[in-house]
Amino acid sequence: MTLLASWLRSVLGESARLQALAAETVILERERDRAESLPNQLRAQFGGDRGAALGTAIEGAWTVHLHPERAEGHVGIWGPSGAGKSYFAILLLQFLLRSGVRRFVIADPKAETVELAKRLIVDFAKRLPSHEAESFLGRVVCLDLFGASTLPRLQVLAPQEGLDPEIHAFTVANLITNELDNGGLGVRQEPIFHRVIEALIRARLPLTVLPTALAAPELLDALAEAHEPAPLFRALAARLRKESRDRILGLVSRTERLLRLRQVRLALGGSPDCIDFTKLLDDRITLINLAPPHGSTDVGRFLAGLIWVQLNHAIRRRPNGSEPAYVCVDEWPTFLSAGGASLADTFEDLLRMARSKGVFLTVLSQDLASVAKVSRSIVDVVRNNLHLQAIFRAQDAGAWDFALPVSGTRMRPPGPPWEEYRPGYLDRGAELTLLREQLLRLPDRTCYLVDRRGGLPGLLMRTADVRLEATVSEVRALEERAAASGAVATVAELAAGEQKVTRMVERLLGVAPQEDSEMIASARQRWASRPMGMG
Numbered sequence: 294m295t296l297l298a299s300w301l302r303s304v305l306g307e308s309a310r311l312q313a314l315a316a317e318t319v320i321l322e323r324e325r326d327r328a329e330s331l332p333n334q335l336r337a338q339f340g341g342d343r344g345a346a347l348g349t350a351i352e353g354a355w356t357v358h359l360h361p362e363r364a365e366g367h368v369g370i371w372g373p374s375g376a377g378k379s380y381f382a383i384l385l386l387q388f389l390l391r392s393g394v395r396r397f398v399i400a401d402p403k404a405e406t407v408e409l410a411k412r413l414i415v416d417f418a419k420r421l422p423s424h425e426a427e428s429f430l431g432r433v434v435c436l437d438l439f440g441a442s443t444l445p446r447l448q449v450l451a452p453q454e455g456l457d458p459e460i461h462a463f464t465v466a467n468l469i470t471n472e473l474d475n476g477g478l479g480v481r482q483e484p485i486f487h488r489v490i491e492a493l494i495r496a497r498l499p500l501t502v503l504p505t506a507l508a509a510p511e512l513l514d515a516l517a518e519a520h521e522p523a524p525l526f527r528a529l530a531a532r533l534r535k536e537s538r539d540r541i542l543g544l545v546s547r548t549e550r551l552l553r554l555r556q557v558r559l560a561l562g563g564s565p566d567c568i569d570f571t572k573l574l575d576d577r578i579t580l581i582n583l584a585p586p587h588g589s590t591d592v593g594r595f596l597a598g599l600i601w602v603q604l605n606h607a608i609r610r611r612p613n614g615s616e617p618a619y620v621c622v623d624e625w626p627t628f629l630s631a632g633g634a635s636l637a638d639t640f641e642d643l644l645r646m647a648r649s650k651g652v653f654l655t656v657l658s659q660d661l662a663s664v665a666k667v668s669r670s671i672v673d674v675v676r677n678n679l680h681l682q683a684i685f686r687a688q689d690a691g692a693w694d695f696a697l698p699v700s701g702t703r704m705r706p707p708g709p710p711w712e713e714y715r716p717g718y719l720d721r722g723a724e725l726t727l728l729r730e731q732l733l734r735l736p737d738r739t740c741y742l743v744d745r746r747g748g749l750p751g752l753l754m755r756t757a758d759v760r761l762e763a764t765v766s767e768v769r770a771l772e773e774r775a776a777a778s779g780a781v782a783t784v785a786e787l788a789a790g791e792q793k794v795t796r797m798v799e800r801l802l803g804v805a806p807q808e809d810s811e812m813i814a815s816a817r818q819r820w821a822s823r824p825m826g827m828g
């Protein structure tokens with residue numbers, strides 16, 4: 294009996310042990326699958342050999358590829374100075390060029406990304422058959438806002454198709470008041486700017502006439518004789534006369550501050566027309582260098598705002614379903630802050646509209662905090678609506694949780710030596726904290742690459758080497774060639790255009806009634822005696 298019982302017990306015990314073993318094996322396999330599934334999914338998203346090699350996965354050392362279908366989307370590149378954002382943007386651009394994209398704009402307030410792009414273009418052209426290289430290089434337009442020999446035609450007050458003069462005036466006035474306000478001058482929402490700029494638009498005069506138009510209401514009276522609606526010009530002149538003289542002179546001197554550089558006055562006031570950014574977007578490769586001379590950050594920001602407004606408008610005017618075009622904006626917060634919160638708040642709308650019009654934006658920024666400074670609502674828009682994001686080392690690590698691959702299967706790291714190590718998994722909260730800390734310390738050229746369309750977190754990777762061979766003289770040759778484009782004019786041409794405007798304004802002031810002659814004289818003197826070499 295006892296023998297039978299002990300036999301039974303051993304058989305039952307053995308089967309319970311086997312059952313427990315089997316259950317344990319299932320759990321372990323499930324855990325392993327879970328642990329492996331995220332890397333596998335990320336590898337399915339960015340692995341294989343289709344598209345462009347962007348870098349190498351930190352885990353597994355496989356080559357990270359951007360598949361062609363993922364390129365049609367808006368991109369955000371984030372990280373501190375030196376992290377590798379510009380070079381990453383160049384990798385993307387290289388991919389676009391190789392995929393046959395020939396329509397893109399790069400706007401850069403530091404000139405670095407634009408310089409890299411020029412070298413990339415030269416290198417790329419060398420790989421093309423000669424006739425193709427010719428037409429490819431012929432598409433390149435270089436707009437150097439502070440150039441020495443050529444400048445873009447930026448008569449931003451030239452009437453634009455489909456743009457109501459009142460709205461047109463509002464966007465430009467907004468940029469000016471916003472820039473003056475950035476300097477703490479307290480002129481936010483200055484309605485006088487808005488109205489006077491509207492009058493200049495209707496009279497086809499450039500922004501460089503703004504200080505004179507403010508100081509000498511006689512100019513508006515004279516314009517009423519030849520431009521519609523005459524009552525608008527006259528009412529505005531009357532209103533300016535009623536304003537305190539000190540206040541007006543304050544506005545004049547602040548506006549002149551923004552127009553203090555000769556290149557800016559020539560670009561804004563030397564040509565009767567403005568570059569059509571819609572056309573540039575349609576069939577050009579446009580490189581915009583906005584790097585201001587030393588001590589002129591305010592002017593650089595103001596021009597960045599003007600370019601941003603022009604690009605916004607060009608995107609909106611594009612027909613739906615147009616051929617894909619790409620717009621890359623380095624130091625994006627500079628453009629945003631120039632436009633102010635009202636423009637920033639339309640960014641979500643712009644992203645949506647751009648997509649349906651075939652325009653894909655790439656924005657580069659040091660962090661999200663500088664974006665949040667312009668508008669709080671834009672932060673979520675950026676996080677959720679930019680399809681592809683490359684997140685380098687981040688000071689605001691808590692802003693990027695969506696990119697951090699919390700798996701629930703990360704082993705607990707060993708504690709201090711005096712504590713007994715208990716193997717096991719970190720809970721999700723602790724894992725997130727660990728990943729945030731790692732994000733704060735990522736080395737240069739290491740980033741999380743996330744595709745927001747896939748619902749997966751980011752893939753940690755090191756960016757691929759960018760090797761550019763173009764020499765300085767080859768880049769200069771490209772620039773000289775691009776200077777032949779109709780979008781730019783020589784300094785001499787623009788100076789002649791500016792003279793023409795000056796003479797016209799003088800003529801108009803000459804026929805104005807002679808009341809308040811001191812003010813007119815000062816306006817005339819200011820206009821005539823502006824030193825051409827200034828700036």
Ligand SMILES: Nc1ncnc2c1ncn2[C@@H]1O[C@H](COP(=O)(O)OP(=O)(O)OP(=O)(O)O)[C@@H](O)[C@H]1O
Nearest residue numbers: 373374375376377378379380381738756757758759
């Ligand atoms: N993919 C790369 N291939 C080769 N060198 C690179 C790469 N990425 C970065 N570097 C090196 O690191 C430096 C800094 O990179 P990059 O200019 O892209 O930084 P950034 O994030 O754009 O900085 P900033 O915000 O100051 O513009 C480069 O000058 C280059 O020497």
Ligand SMILES: [Mg+2]
Nearest residue numbers: 378379405406
């Ligand atoms: Mg850079």
